[in-house]
Amino acid sequence: MSTDAVISAEALTKRYGSVVAVDGVDLTVRRGEAFGFLGPNGAGKTTTLRMLLGLVRPSSGRASILGRPPGDPDALRRTGSLIEGPGFYPYLSGRTNLELMARYAAVPASRVMPALEAVDLAGRAGDRFGSYSLGMKQRLGVAAALLKDPELVILDEPTNGLDPQGMRDMRALIADLGDQGRTVILSSHLMQEVQAVCQRVAVIDHGHIVTVGTVEELRGQPDLEVRATPSDTALATLRALSYVESVRPDGGHLVVTVPTRHTADVTRELVAAGVAVTGLRRTERQLEDVFFDLTSQSGSASDATQEPSHV
């Protein structure tokens, strides 16, 4: 196991009767990265995270977290998690709720205000939890996860149920956690979310990891979309270029697979061949397209989220 692995899982499996919730998951999360765990509802994300935290016993396979077995007290002391919303008292303030949690977790009370500040709730710290918006409640959950000033933060679907503004705030908060040098694991069924805050992503479907890579690796190389006239001359010119991997007409334009460093060469060659280039743009594949290619999900799969880009 590499020494910079904060989490490592080998063939991790969980069965509930005949249901195989997690099926032979291999996973490595490196120190300091924001790692996305992306998959549709029921894919096995929560079960995997619960096994890593020692909340659920694996049926088979092995895992280590911060170099310790799941559930090890030292590893738990260095880990903050938001798996199921922690139970807060509605009639107590956000601050008092956290003070109680801090006492229970043997964390100094002096950690409470920094945790509230980290989630931008310091100004409402004295208000009753019951009066908080859903976004504020979720942020208080993250503050609870930060009480121990953890090296590793595990967040399971932290934006569930939030409105677009709440989602944006939560994403900014998660990005900040990564910038502070913490290792962050974010589980989500939202492509945009994972794409926005994570460097590496594991896609999970039906309990299996179907792919792991950086967001860029998963998206692959962007194609170049060229609008040019006359198009037959453009097509012939592009096909003759050694660094162009493929060219195909698509509607009114040509889709060219060519390394990004040759973009300027493509334009120059076309112009030299007497072609008028009227449009040129890179078309990035979204993680969503990659996911639909990799899994059994259909592009129209939908559930009740506020965003269009989801699994």
Ligand SMILES: Nc1ncnc2c1ncn2[C@@H]1O[C@H](COP(=O)(O)OP(=O)(O)OP(=O)(O)O)[C@@H](O)[C@H]1O
């Ligand atoms: N305690 C349990 N008993 C029986 N089946 C379970 C249990 N926990 C999870 N499962 C099943 O395991 C599968 C994976 O569930 P899990 O909650 O890990 O998925 P998920 O990817 O986190 O999805 P969601 O986003 O909906 O929570 C599902 O089919 C679920 O019904």
